[in-house]
Amino acid sequence: MNTILLGATKGMGRALSRLLVERGDSVFLLGLPLEDLERSAADLAARANLDAPPGFAFCDLLDPTTFSPALDAATERLTRIDAVVVTAGLFATQDALEADRELARRLLTANFANTVVFCEEARHRLLEQGGGKLCVFSSVAGERGRKPVVIYGASKGGLSIYLEGLDHKFRSQGLETICVKPGFVKTGMTAGLKPPPFAGEPEAVARQVLKAIDRGTPVVYCPPPWALVMLVIRWLPRFVMRKIGF
Amino acid sequence: MSVPGREIFSEDLEKLTEGAVLSRGLARSYGDSSLPPPSHPEVVSTVLADRILSFDRETGRMRAEAGLSLRELNELFLRDCWFTPVSPGTQFVTLGGMVAADVHGKNHHQDGCFGEHVHSLRLRMASGEIVECSLENEPELFAATIGGMGLTGHILEVEFSLRSIPSPWIWCESTRIRNIDEFMEGLKAAGPDWPYTVGWIDCISKGSKMGRGILQRGRWAEADRAPRRPPGHKRHIAVPFEFPSWALGPWTVRAFNSAYYHRHIPREKKGIVHPESFFYPLDAVLNWNLVYGKHGFTQYQCVLPDTAGPGAARRFLELLTSKGGASFLCVIKDCGPEGRGLLSFPRPGISIALDIPVRPDTQSLVDALNELVIAEGGRIYLAKDSFTRPEHFRAMEPRLDRWMDLRARWDPERRLRSAQSIRLFGDPS
Numbered sequence: 001m002n003t004i005l006l007g008a009t010k011g012m013g014r015a016l017s018r019l020l021v022e023r024g025d026s027v028f029l030l031g032l033p034l035e036d037l038e039r040s041a042a043d044l045a046a047r048a049n050l051d052a053p054p055g056f057a058f059c060d061l062l063d064p065t066t067f068s069p070a071l072d073a074a075t076e077r078l079t080r081i082d083a084v085v086v087t088a089g090l091f092a093t094q095d096a097l098e099a100d101r102e103l104a105r106r107l108l109t110a111n112f113a114n115t116v117v118f119c120e121e122a123r124h125r126l127l128e129q130g131g132g133k134l135c136v137f138s139s140v141a142g143e144r145g146r147k148p149v150v151i152y153g154a155s156k157g158g159l160s161i162y163l164e165g166l167d168h169k170f171r172s173q174g175l176e177t178i179c180v181k182p183g184f185v186k187t188g189m190t191a192g193l194k195p196p197p198f199a200g201e202p203e204a205v206a207r208q209v210l211k212a213i214d215r216g217t218p219v220v221y222c223p224p225p226w227a228l229v230m231l232v233i234r235w236l237p238r239f240v241m242r243k244i245g246f
Numbered sequence: 247m248s249v250p251g252r253e254i255f256s257e258d259l260e261k262l263t264e265g266a267v268l269s270r271g272l273a274r275s276y277g278d279s280s281l282p283p284p285s286h287p288e289v290v291s292t293v294l295a296d297r298i299l300s301f302d303r304e305t306g307r308m309r310a311e312a313g314l315s316l317r318e319l320n321e322l323f324l325r326d327c328w329f330t331p332v333s334p335g336t337q338f339v340t341l342g343g344m345v346a347a348d349v350h351g352k353n354h355h356q357d358g359c360f361g362e363h364v365h366s367l368r369l370r371m372a373s374g375e376i377v378e379c380s381l382e383n384e385p386e387l388f389a390a391t392i393g394g395m396g397l398t399g400h401i402l403e404v405e406f407s408l409r410s411i412p413s414p415w416i417w418c419e420s421t422r423i424r425n426i427d428e429f430m431e432g433l434k435a436a437g438p439d440w441p442y443t444v445g446w447i448d449c450i451s452k453g454s455k456m457g458r459g460i461l462q463r464g465r466w467a468e469a470d471r472a473p474r475r476p477p478g479h480k481r482h483i484a485v486p487f488e489f490p491s492w493a494l495g496p497w498t499v500r501a502f503n504s505a506y507y508h509r510h511i512p513r514e515k516k517g518i519v520h521p522e523s524f525f526y527p528l529d530a531v532l533n534w535n536l537v538y539g540k541h542g543f544t545q546y547q548c549v550l551p552d553t554a555g556p557g558a559a560r561r562f563l564e565l566l567t568s569k570g571g572a573s574f575l576c577v578i579k580d581c582g583p584e585g586r587g588l589l590s591f592p593r594p595g596i597s598i599a600l601d602i603p604v605r606p607d608t609q610s611l612v613d614a615l616n617e618l619v620i621a622e623g624g625r626i627y628l629a630k631d632s633f634t635r636p637e638h639f640r641a642m643e644p645r646l647d648r649w650m651d652l653r654a655r656w657d658p659e660r661r662l663r664s665a666q667s668i669r670l671f672g673d674p675s
Binding site for chain 1: 258303308
């Protein structure tokens, strides 16, 4: 499988890219800065004993003009694209986002508007080839409006709705959309937050996501217990949600 | 047991170490060396910085970020017949930690410490500056950092050489040994022919049985003698809860020691063993430390130099048993020449490592053992220590002044520090 990954220098994207190359798949890394991409490419080459490190290109989720050239570079290197994976995104606590309007705007733009624009670019290319997989990391924070993630959750909620629509509309044409909804996973993004019960490790999540990509599962909660947690949360009445801090 | 301070994480170690006072890897050092000073409770955790930056499959030379763990390294490279040149007794350690403690292993008598196999280190200094040091560039800083417990600079990247091995399986021979004097002879005799040697001793029995135990010798099996398949994952069991403090009393420890000794039937065993069970027997039991209950335990490891004569180990065990220092596990190993690390622990002689459950009299037991070690001309291992008094450490370490001078050149205010360096070196708390 030839896979383009946006945001694989860190966290769950890093773990997923390692699984892919270790099983013999070809990858192309998008992200920033270039020096960091180069280090990740070298890491993948050493782990999988590759003759040449995977290719990489600059791509900034806050600058949509970088999307098309980056995807062009990847297509040129890999020739055929089987999957596009987006793990990139911004995170900030609700307190930080409430205190800084500009930070909130940037986060909403990156996680929702620009991620959708990137996916649209990727969707076109995949459909032109007759289909493929589009795997995007949303979040359980997008399931329901919740006090600790009002703004971040809104950005991911919008993204989840987009991905669901995409799946309904294009699956029959061969485009399988996989929406990953991680609960709490111990990565650099969540560093400093107190891990709740069922906190996951990036390697385990990556294994679960890889299976979902292979099978084309439309929605994945990870680690798995979060599916149950979110089922309960979705059905909680509003007066309860107002009372609890979750 | 709860410990003070908390860890901060990021994949970007360079950024994370800016202004930080201490870094650590997987926090497997037994003492207080990876705990922060009370005034700066944040410790940088390197574990998310785990990328391999280059690996030459011709020479085995590798450069990686400091948080790469030995477990990961084994998982990726053992099947291709590459192994770390020196391995400590657990694989839950990072490259940065292996350098900071200058770890040694069962092959110390032939191959020295991990630091002997390190080519270059990238450090974030207390001043904020980033320095690449090696035998050629800033050689003194290089020597002070190997075994320097992370106090000379934050270790960002490590360049070292993996070793090519004939197969990923170990040929192991083990023998039951009747007492400590036979043990000393057995280790010495096995040294030239066997790259890996180690002994487990019962340090409860007295008299003619004192220091009885099992001597293990190992080498990498030749390819035609080893199983074709790569060694798979060993199953791990986990200790489910903290044991009550009385669970590990003198009787249980005595029973365990006796069973371990007598279980070894016949007197000699040989055969192919899994590398994980040879190098990392304790890793098979996750959270094994919980058996010590809520007060926990401390490790004590010292080296008694050859110059103290062959009776030194017996004198040590006599003192230990007379003080009632029952130990669950006591490991004995002969050490080769002193390495390049300015504060590295091993020196030619015999190293003894034991677990001591923490009790009200632990401080006086450690004091008594330290006084004997000083009299014999030996020293202790900083990665395991949390009870040694500063005056005792100074008496053991004539090299300390040189190391402190070098450290003062790079970090005059002693910004980089740990709970251990405050206790032993008088750093500002």
